Amino acid sequence: MKWKKSKLRQVVKKPLFFIGFFMMLVVVLAAVFAPQLAPHGFADQALNMKLAPPCAQFPLGTDRYGRCILSRILFGSRIALKVGLVAVVIETVIGVTLGILAGYYGKKTDRVIMFVTDMIWSIPPIILAMAIVLLLGPSAENVAISVALVTWAQFTKIVRAKVQSIKSLSYIEAAKVYGESDLQIILRYILPNLTSTIVILASLALPSAILSTTSMGFLGLGAQEPLPDWGMILSNGIQFIKKAPWVTFWPGLAIVWTVLGFNLAAEGLKELLDPRMKV
Amino acid sequence: MSDVVKYIIKRLLTGVLVVLCVTVIIFGIMQAMPGTPIELMTDTRVSEEKVAQLEEKWGLDKPPVVQYFYWLGNICKGDFGTSITTGQDVAYLIGQRLPYTLMLTGAAILVEYLLAIPLGLVAAVRRDGILDKFLTIVMVVLWSMPAFWLGVLFIREFAVNKSWFPISGYSGFRSLVLPALTLALPALAQIFRLTRSEVLDVMEEKHVETAYAKGISDRKVLVRHVLRNALIPVTVTFFLSLPWLIGGSVVVENVFAWPGMGQLLWKGIAKQDFPIVQGIVFVIAVLTVICNLIGDIVSGILDPRIRME
Numbered sequence: 001m002k003w004k005k006s007k008l009r010q011v012v013k014k015p016l017f018f019i020g021f022f023m024m025l026v027v028v029l030a031a032v033f034a035p036q037l038a039p040h041g042f043a044d045q046a047l048n049m050k051l052a053p054p055c056a057q058f059p060l061g062t063d064r065y066g067r068c069i070l071s072r073i074l075f076g077s078r079i080a081l082k083v084g085l086v087a088v089v090i091e092t093v094i095g096v097t098l099g100i101l102a103g104y105y106g107k108k109t110d111r112v113i114m115f116v117t118d119m120i121w122s123i124p125p126i127i128l129a130m131a132i133v134l135l136l137g138p139s140a141e142n143v144a145i146s147v148a149l150v151t152w153a154q155f156t157k158i159v160r161a162k163v164q165s166i167k168s169l170s171y172i173e174a175a176k177v178y179g180e181s182d183l184q185i186i187l188r189y190i191l192p193n194l195t196s197t198i199v200i201l202a203s204l205a206l207p208s209a210i211l212s213t214t215s216m217g218f219l220g221l222g223a224q225e226p227l228p229d230w231g232m233i234l235s236n237g238i239q240f241i242k243k244a245p246w247v248t249f250w251p252g253l254a255i256v257w258t259v260l261g262f263n264l265a266a267e268g269l270k271e272l273l274d275p276r277m278k279v
Numbered sequence: 280m281s282d283v284v285k286y287i288i289k290r291l292l293t294g295v296l297v298v299l300c301v302t303v304i305i306f307g308i309m310q311a312m313p314g315t316p317i318e319l320m321t322d323t324r325v326s327e328e329k330v331a332q333l334e335e336k337w338g339l340d341k342p343p344v345v346q347y348f349y350w351l352g353n354i355c356k357g358d359f360g361t362s363i364t365t366g367q368d369v370a371y372l373i374g375q376r377l378p379y380t381l382m383l384t385g386a387a388i389l390v391e392y393l394l395a396i397p398l399g400l401v402a403a404v405r406r407d408g409i410l411d412k413f414l415t416i417v418m419v420v421l422w423s424m425p426a427f428w429l430g431v432l433f434i435r436e437f438a439v440n441k442s443w444f445p446i447s448g449y450s451g452f453r454s455l456v457l458p459a460l461t462l463a464l465p466a467l468a469q470i471f472r473l474t475r476s477e478v479l480d481v482m483e484e485k486h487v488e489t490a491y492a493k494g495i496s497d498r499k500v501l502v503r504h505v506l507r508n509a510l511i512p513v514t515v516t517f518f519l520s521l522p523w524l525i526g527g528s529v530v531v532e533n534v535f536a537w538p539g540m541g542q543l544l545w546k547g548i549a550k551q552d553f554p555i556v557q558g559i560v561f562v563i564a565v566l567t568v569i570c571n572l573i574g575d576i577v578s579g580i581l582d583p584r585i586r587m588e
Contacts, residue, residue, distance in 0.1 A: 238431060
């Protein structure tokens with residue numbers, strides 16, 4: 001992951017990368033300092049202020065139980081980031097491991113792994129994820145697991161192709177002749193060559209993971225009440241769309257802000273590490 | 280032609296195997312779920328004999344493997360069983376809802392491609408121009424948009440405030456507009472990007488240079504030489520993206536109370552209605568495998584290099 005100064009200068013010139021980075025930073029700070037920033041607790045109910053419009057006390061209004069939307073969104077950023085990150089870590093580990101195995105060993109191993117990959121791709125991801133969450137029970141953790149279980153295949157395909165091309169390099173052949181074990185070769189020669197690919201793939205996977213997990217929250221499969229899951233806050237507000245549009249507007253904006261920020265930052269990172277990589 | 284036929288047969292067999300494995304996975308998940316559907320539909324006061332009777336009626340007393348093959352055999356006969364909660368014929372329920380889901384995804388994919396291909400072409404031709412940069416930003420924003428929020432914004436703006444379109448449900452063509460746009464717009468970015476990068480790749484090839492050198496007009500070069508080659512991967516993606524849209528329609532159908540399969544699946548999962556969930560996932564898996572197969576075959580025909588792999 002070496003880069004020249006000129007390359008760094010090139011990226012510095014890209015304003016979108018900086019906007020993305022700034023947006024990302026805002027979300028991370030909101031998550032870290034949620035208890036200090038939020039005017040109310042995320043589950044505090046003001047029963048005489050149900051569906052109140054934005055005012056001094058509740059800057060973004062309240063929901064049907066009189067809970068502060070701003071505070072719920074701020075605390076909700078913790079759930080969104082945590083679930084997204086856990087999902088990406090799990091899918092990266094599964095996807096990269098299988099990709100290396102398929103690419104390195106080839107033959108039957110490759111065929112079995114690719115068959116499983118094809119199979120996973122034969123059920124639309126959200127539908128399989130719904131089925132898995134219902135098996136495990138709806139919660140933030142299980143949403144992370146289910147999203148990871150249906151998305152690792154994209155890592156496998158790209159890592160496999162990359163390993164196939166690295167495998168035929170002469171120093172790998174040399175290492176084999178020296179009698180190094182497969183595990184040593186994979187850890188010492190192949191994995192380091194995959195670093196930038198994995199970093200790019202994982203950083204691009206994070207915004208999609210956040211988007212998918214909020215969709216699951218919207219379907220009621222994520223963190224349960226009174227926890228402030230962004231997707232769930234939004235879906236619970238749909239019935240009040242005429243009377244209290246702020247209940248659906250702000251959590252949606254928070255999702256777009258977060259996903260967009262991470263997307264732009266990831267694009268910038270890809271530009272920096274490997275501009276020609278096709279994902 | 281024989282290698283094309285061989286290629287198709289090979290893909291067909293793999294497709295059948297994939298569908299079989301998908302049915303095993305889905306059946307396994309439904310089996311592993313805590314609680315039985317009988318427990319959900321009856322309460323504790325119902326006598327054990329009655330429960331046993333119901334279990335026997337639905338075949339739930341037999342071992343899972345037997346249940347699986349029983350179910351698979353029936354499916355091959357077109358019998359998807361009956362819903363545990365409502366007692367309706369599952370094949371009938373799916374048949375009633377499938378056209379609405381296909382209508383929604385069909386309209387969405389039409390909107391998606393009719394917008395994405397021309398925009399991708401324009402962006403590539405005017406590379407790094409203002410329009411290209413603007414479109415790239417718009418696409419990233421759309422890509423980052425949760426479909427359910429877009430749907431809610433549309434409902435509020437065009438159904439509540441302006442009442443141009445119905446808020447939810449299906450009551451003719453006008454009901455289709457908002458859900459189709461909601462489904463299509465976030466998916467647009469992918470096709471736009473693919474078209475743009477493919478067009479850029481093809482434009483750098485020798486035969487395009489030759490065409491320009493021969494004095495053929497810009498428009499003819501673009502349509503005949505560039506677009507024709509650039510659209511091969513786009514066409515393949517068309518078939519591969521259909522299942523994603525069908526999956527996305529679960530969320531969108533929920534926002535708009537669209538009477539499609541996604542709603543039925545959602546209710547079926549909430550009530551652990553095994554036959555409905557298994558039936559729908561089976562139909563979706565078959566549709567997906569067929570789409571993938573068509574995608575593979577089309578790309579094999581359009582691009583002979585793929586067949587050799």
